[in-house]
Amino acid sequence: MSDADRLVVVSDDPRYDPERLRESLGCRVEPADLSTPEALRTNAADADAVVVNVGSTVPRSVIEELDLTVVARGAVGLDGINVSAAAEHGVQVIHVPDYCxxxxxxxxxxxxxxxxxxxxxxxxxxxxxxxxxxxxxxxxxxxxxxxxxxxxxxxxxxxxxxxxxxxxxxxxxxxxxxxxxxxxxxxxxxxxxxxxxxxxxxxxxxxxxxxxxxxxxxxxxxxxxxxxxxxxxxxxxxxxxxxxxxxxxxxxxxxxxxxxxxxxxxxxxxxxxxxxxxxxTPHAGWYSAAAERDLNDAIAGDLARAFRGEEPRGLVDPDADWL
Structure with a gap:
């Protein structure tokens, strides 16, 4: 699959910069509501990868229904993402552990x-x-x-x-x-x-x-x-x-x-x-202008690595003790 044919659906969370992701990846990047499993099923039905927000839940049922290769979250924590189900279905889970x-x-x-x-x-x-x-x-x-x-x-x-x-x-x-x-x-x-x-x-x-x-x-x-x-x-x-x-x-x-x-x-x-x-405070501890930039750059870089068949830097080990 060529880069231009890939579709990344990114949460409409304002922390994400779809234009920056689009420029970095050279593929289609569409913002959408991904806040619930139902929204994921509807708005990411044709996606190759999704970038979800901190509060999004990605359960086993969604992973089984969608034909994803990557689930990314711009955060350290992974609560709500069924990492083990993703591993079973060959879906890479990416987080950004060091941006903030x-x-x-x-x-x-x-x-x-x-x-x-x-x-x-x-x-x-x-x-x-x-x-x-x-x-x-x-x-x-x-x-x-x-x-x-x-x-x-x-x-x-x-x-x-x-x-x-x-x-x-x-x-x-x-x-x-x-x-x-x-x-x-x-x-x-x-x-x-x-x-x-x-x-x-x-x-x-x-x-x-x-x-x-x-x-x-x-x-x-x-x-x-x-x-x-x-x-x-x-x-x-x-x-x-x-x-x-x-x-x-x-x-x-x-x-x-x-x-x-x-x-x-x-x-x-x-x-x-x-x-x-x-x-x-409204989950604002992560924010600075530099952290926001680093977050989007890290996600773009890891999605590009995943699409090239390389190991993303923020790839989550499903067997990690802390999960």
């Missing part, structure tokens, strides 16, 4: 430090004419605190490197990373339960898998101290959001900063909205 490492690490540090100092609540007070320094929730000294990091991939390692000069100690829970690697970042490897018992604050960077779904739950919040800030820039489903809302309401933890939620976009009446102890 600096940005997400910076975002996590920003959420953590802002909330640990009570800045969003103080700013809201001042804007409302309430000139009051009294803390909105328990606030400790950053230099005296211990930060617990859940999962220790490339983003979490950058977060740890950034936050360590600000705090007393960093603990890491990740059973898939060698202790020696964790210690190379001047952090202490511990189990998840011990991390929750010993940490003052928690930063979650885990991918969403059956093992991690809901792992930051009521028990975890009960183990944390009442001044704890909980940050999640990994995947929304890793944190039990209802348990978090309850923990905030009863004072088990102090504040939460979330760039990811279990359902995106969330309902307007989500239980974590409208609180001065919660800071929610």
């Amino acid at each position: 490492l600096e940005e997400v690490a910076d975002h996590a540090v920003g959420l953590f430090t802002a909330l640990a100092r009570g800045i969003p609540a103080y700013a809201d007070r001042a804007a409302a004419g309430d000139w009051d320094w009294q803390p909105p929730y328990p606030i400790g000294r950053l230099a005296d605190c211990t930060v617990g990091v859940v999962s220790f991939g490339p983003i979490a390692r950058r977060f740890a490197d950034r936050v360590l000069p600000l705090v007393d100690d960093v603990l890491v829970a990740d059973p898939y990373v060698d202790d020696a690697v964790i210690r190379e970042h001047d952090a202490e490897p511990v189990g998840f339960d011990a991390l929750c018992r010993r940490a003052d604050h928690l930063s979650v960077h885990a991918p969403l898998t059956e093992e991690t779904r809901g792992m930051v739950d009521e028990d975890a919040f009960d183990a944390l101290p009442p001044h704890a800030v909980v940050v999640n820039t990994g995947r929304g489903g890793v944190v039990d959001e209802e348990a978090l809302a309850t923990a905030l309401a009863d004072g088990s933890v102090a504040a939460a900063g979330l760039d990811v939620l279990a359902a995106e976009p969330p309902a307007a009446d989500h239980s974590l909205f409208g609180r001065d102890d919660v800071l929610v």
